[in-house]
Amino acid sequence: MLKLRNLYKSYKTGSVNYDVLKNISFEVKKGEFVAVMGPSGSGKTTLLNSISCFIPFEKGEILLGGENISGLNEEKLADIRNQKLGFVFQDFMLLDGLSVIENICLPQIIADKDVLKMEVLANKLCNTFGISHIKDKYPAEISGGEKQRTAVARALINQPYVILADEPTGNLDSKSARAVIDSFVQAKSELEATVFMVTHDSFAASFCDRVIVLKDGEVYTELTRSENRVKFMDKLLDTLKN
């Protein structure tokens, strides 16, 4: 579903070049829930922004559903962001002037889809994520967890290849954070969604199938969950200590 081959990216500050991502390669399969962890400055956000096509990279390839998205023009990238990727941001990025259901429909409106069909899809997603009772409310009238569930539903409405999330639980209390993780787990199990999430939170990451640990712009290690969640979390905490 998502494949990276030798991704390399540097930032230039003055005349000095900093290698930020050094030949990153990995694959995320359909229906997998994968987290990226690692120390501050290890390149997690840069990695996510490269996959999102928000920033250019110098070398390597990113394949999305088999299509190489490296070097496409801006118009083509905008289509990919709208139709092949779903985004969940730390600060929700819901539009205040639109109701919950309208926010969920937004990616379909942008893609110029049929209004009746999009309403059916949006209502289904509201059902799946338990937000039907608040669908006519506005973002200012709902809780943090409800906002984030709305954001997850919006990310899913175009049936993207991958949902990308940068610190989706970062601004939330533990109950709302749990609601977000539960909605990712549910998106995976009920809708076969593929989720790729950057997080500092070992608790959130312990719900994933796999965790890719970055260090100094390289894949330091990958951990696959085979044991129960609590043991997996211990293993993550242990790995991140080093």
Ligand SMILES: Nc1ncnc2c1ncn2[C@@H]1O[C@H](COP(=O)(O)OP(=O)(O)OP(=O)(O)O)[C@@H](O)[C@H]1O
């Ligand atoms: N636009 C930029 N120009 C120059 N250097 C940058 C830029 N953005 C990030 N960097 C540098 O690249 C490195 C990786 O940054 P990145 O934001 O990807 O880290 P991160 O792993 O997401 O960190 P955090 O956990 O703090 O969010 C850091 O050393 C950072 O200072």
Ligand SMILES: [Mg+2]
């Ligand atoms: Mg970051």
